[in-house]
Amino acid sequence: MPELPEVETIRRSLLDLVGTTIDTATFSAVAPVKHISAAQLQMALAGQRLMALERRGKYLLFRLSSDNALILHLGMSGRIRRVTDDAPAPKHTHMTLQLSNGCALRYVDARRFGVITLATHALQNPYLANLGPEFDDPQFTAVAFIAQCRRHPNLSLKMALLNQWIVAGLGNIYVCEVLYEAGLNPTRPIASTTETELTRVHAAIRAVLTRAITHGGTSLRDYEDSWGQKGGMKAHLQVYGRDGESTLDGRGSVVRIVQQGRSTWFAPEIQK
DNA sequence: GCGATCCTGGCC
């Protein structure tokens, strides 16, 4: 479900918990814990102080006093909720962190496409190993972006932005929005694009993600931050989910196509 | 590259 802006919004909603200690960590029998057993992870988390909360692409990183980091990915349906009472855990609660301030964090993920894992110091973890740069990294320049794109000439623009190695954090919503803003057809292969066009894509990535974070992400169905607050970016989407309608700004009409099994929305008259 | 696959749930 969540892309970079949603994960970033969740991260910010958790920042007041930095400095608290994880008293206990418990897992469901089918928790999507990877590369370590739930029992080992439970031991690695108990008694740990939460030193910092970071984000890498769509991954949320809980830095621990042991120098390890708890890594969470929310997949399609993952949510993180905080609770201060002892209300029963909702269905599909796969991890509960009981914190020293009396608050508990719940990781809820119906489809279990998410990931719960542990990284050692320096964030050694296979899930983070092949991630591309952050969109706001000073080293993520238009020149660097174009150079990475040119290594994959056969990829369509849609697929190039959706994989996580050219730039990290984009998902289906924001890829559609970025390509609308750049005025490019999502089916265009990288090889057919000019430097100018890719420079526009680079600028659009930065603009769209920044705007989405400002609005607290996009709540289509069930995305909320850890307080249960929905994001307001949906009201600003130009093309995503609007097949048969006009773009939000009224400049064109939106169609839906399918690329490698994923829906793409775009406005053919505007995106060439 | 492309489709299949991992899952559950909501909607038509």
Next chain:
DNA sequence: GGCCAGGATCGC
């Protein structure tokens, strides 16, 4: 019952 869903990996 069928289709769709904010993701990513793994085959051929």
